[in-house]
Amino acid sequence: MNCELFQPIAADLARNQGLMDAAVRSAAEVHVSECEGCAQTLIAQKDLTEAFGNLGHEMQDLQAPTDVEIRLVAAFRKQAAVASVATTPRRWRYAIGAVAAMLLAAFVLWGFWARPTTVTPDSSPAPQAAVKAPAGSGSDVVKQTNSGPIVSTPDFQPATNRNQAPARRRHPGKARSDSIVATPVLAAAPVLPTTDAEREVATDFVPVGYGSALDLQDGGQLVRVELPRFALARFGLPLNMDRADEDIKADVLVGADGLARAIRFVK
């Protein structure tokens, strides 16, 4: 080994890092023993290593002041608080949006369910005391059946010219409904005998929604519709599950605003 080869490894030799090949180390030691300049270099490197060791040892126990930890913990708490504040309104926003969407969907479904698809104006008076329609407003009674004939119910006074009243489809585009099955009204259908109508048994009117059936100052209409039988369960009425697939007749009391106010089921 010569001086040129020794200089690059002098630091490693002084640091005694153990990275050096044993043969190289022994060659370097032989060279140091023969070259006074390289021996001085090695001594200087060893002294420097020792000085580094002393400096490192002296600073070994140095720690950051406790203020730093206090400030960090305070910052951590503040960050956590900010994060919670930032996330809470977002959560509320989602909740409010979800509730609004549910209300909107419920309102739309209720509107579809409450509005009959076919109504026929009738000049007969309001059926019961529940409907206080003004004179001439024309509380209507429409009976819709699968067979199509218009029948009068025992609660209503049949109109004399009912069979001449033209059938009018008020909302032809809204004929679809999974809860209401409306059938076309046959305007020329004959009026059934009173004896058949008297055989019908109806429940009391059950309010629909939050509106009262008594607030019909502007008049109203009674609409006969057919519903799936399981609709009875919605109003807390007993349901025969064996006949759940069948339809059942119902009279829906519709206000002037087109919203259903009450319903009764007819057997």
Added chain:
Amino acid sequence: MKEQKDPSDSELLQAMLAGDESALATLYRRRQGSVYRFALQMSGSTALAEDVTQDVFMALMRSGNSYDSDRGPLAWFLLGIARNVLRQRLGRERFYTSLADDAGGSSGASELVSVSDPLGELSRNETIEGVRKAVLSLPTRYREVVVLCELQELSYAEAAGVLGCAIGTVRSRLHRARGLLIGKLRPAIQEDEAADHVKAARCFA
């Protein structure tokens, strides 16, 4: 009885990121020393070292998710952040401590090095301040490897992990840094030797 195992740095980090304040405290107490000493040895300023230590752990709180345990221990990650913060701070503040500026001071290297065998006396306690200032006078890229390999006693591989460079780069930079340090200390020794002659002449006068 089963011995309770201390949580690893990664586990503490995850807990801290999940909002566990005690995990932050534990992790800080475990790792703040090396970060603080690295910053202090790099800058020579306790105030700056405090700020850097705080900035490092603040950065860990903000972006601790970017730590990848496959790339090395968390200690390396923290030292890497400290290095970047220091570079920014030193670049802004031009925080340099020149060995020449302090050569005539009471704690200068020249005064701490013996005349006959200057480097042989470096091991004495009085030389520590001189060596510290000599280290501070090094360019940053050399100072980093000296601080990491010599003062923090990391291996070449560990220092390379912190610095994000090859082991050979660390080795060559350290060799160069040591040569610079020896070169910086020798002129000071010669000046000190000359000053001693002047003092002696005055005494005889």
